[in-house]
Amino acid sequence: MESIPKNRLFALHWLQPAALCYTFLMIKESAVTAFAPGKVILCGEHAVVYGQPAIALPVFREQAKAEVLLTPGKPFTIDLPDIGAAFTLAEAPAAEPLARVARLTLARLKVEPPPARLTIHSTIPIASGMGSGAAVATALVRALSRFLSVQLPPAEVSALVYEGERLWHGTPSGIDNTVIAYGRPVWFQKEAPPRPFHTAIPFTLVVADSGVAGVTKDAVAGVRRRWQADRVTYDGYFVAVGEVVREIYRRLTSGTLVGVGALLDENQRLLAAMGVSHPALEQLIAAGRAAGALGAKLCGAGLGGNCLALVEAERAEAVAAAMRRAGARRTIITRVESRQKEART
Numbered sequence: 001m002e003s004i005p006k007n008r009l010f011a012l013h014w015l016q017p018a019a020l021c022y023t024f025l026m027i028k029e030s031a032v033t034a035f036a037p038g039k040v041i042l043c044g045e046h047a048v049v050y051g052q053p054a055i056a057l058p059v060f061r062e063q064a065k066a067e068v069l070l071t072p073g074k075p076f077t078i079d080l081p082d083i084g085a086a087f088t089l090a091e092a093p094a095a096e097p098l099a100r101v102a103r104l105t106l107a108r109l110k111v112e113p114p115p116a117r118l119t120i121h122s123t124i125p126i127a128s129g130m131g132s133g134a135a136v137a138t139a140l141v142r143a144l145s146r147f148l149s150v151q152l153p154p155a156e157v158s159a160l161v162y163e164g165e166r167l168w169h170g171t172p173s174g175i176d177n178t179v180i181a182y183g184r185p186v187w188f189q190k191e192a193p194p195r196p197f198h199t200a201i202p203f204t205l206v207v208a209d210s211g212v213a214g215v216t217k218d219a220v221a222g223v224r225r226r227w228q229a230d231r232v233t234y235d236g237y238f239v240a241v242g243e244v245v246r247e248i249y250r251r252l253t254s255g256t257l258v259g260v261g262a263l264l265d266e267n268q269r270l271l272a273a274m275g276v277s278h279p280a281l282e283q284l285i286a287a288g289r290a291a292g293a294l295g296a297k298l299c300g301a302g303l304g305g306n307c308l309a310l311v312e313a314e315r316a317e318a319v320a321a322a323m324r325r326a327g328a329r330r331t332i333i334t335r336v337e338s339r340q341k342e343a344r345t
């Protein structure tokens, strides 16, 4: 990475108003890059909003990437070429999620917006349940703080990103920002510190995109409306999901996959009962099971987006092909190792 020549830094230092001086002193590189993975929720989505545990996994095959480039004399700008959007931080509305995350990050670092352009690219499909918003915001926080020569710990990155999640999703549990910021499998329960863990047995998932956009905010609001109308039934669903999650965690951490597929199927049955499945997802799930998946369920908010199938590694390609034939727009095969390799961040 290119360093800023000392004389340039010195000149910039004197050209800026006093409030920016401190910011400039923190800039050591004129360009930095940071990454964040996508995620899938293995089990427990929706019930997690009501206090039950859930397990989420990072997916490194899909990533968000943020680059910060020094642009002397220009205002701090966020550029999102993938969706054809760009705005200066000064002009962005308070409710713009990425602007909010950027402002909070700068406030946390106690600096003024630097004269820089922050460009974000992502391969994570939007509205697919793979945490695209949280990943983009995580890459932003990492790149911006790194540009200002600060390495924030995962808990702080996660807390900053959560503030963007609230604007995107309404009442999120915080699971997406947590698993993406930690980059490890996470046992997550609201109001409790997240527990990153290692599975004692590696396993393979096929993640299949239904191609139907599922909006998290709508899915979460729908479950809330139905819960308010029939608390007894919905509390029953949430508790049952919690039991499934505990059982899956017990098996993964004690090194057996026996019964995990059936538990995922049970989780799917409960999600469908909550009203967050979709015919396109049901079709992919049925095709995956028929092709030999050990179990399958939607993952994320539902109403579209992705589903996942637990497979024996040697069946992965066949299951993925069957899901594509059943209408999946694309499939990803992801392996969860018993010790997750160090990821680029």
Ligand code: MEV
Binding pocket: 041, 044, 045, 046, 047, 048, 049, 129, 169, 171, 172, 173, 174, 175, 176, 216, 219, 220, 300, 301
């Ligand atoms: C979305 O990825 C997961 C949900 O459980 C919502 C949340 O936890 O905030 C549906």
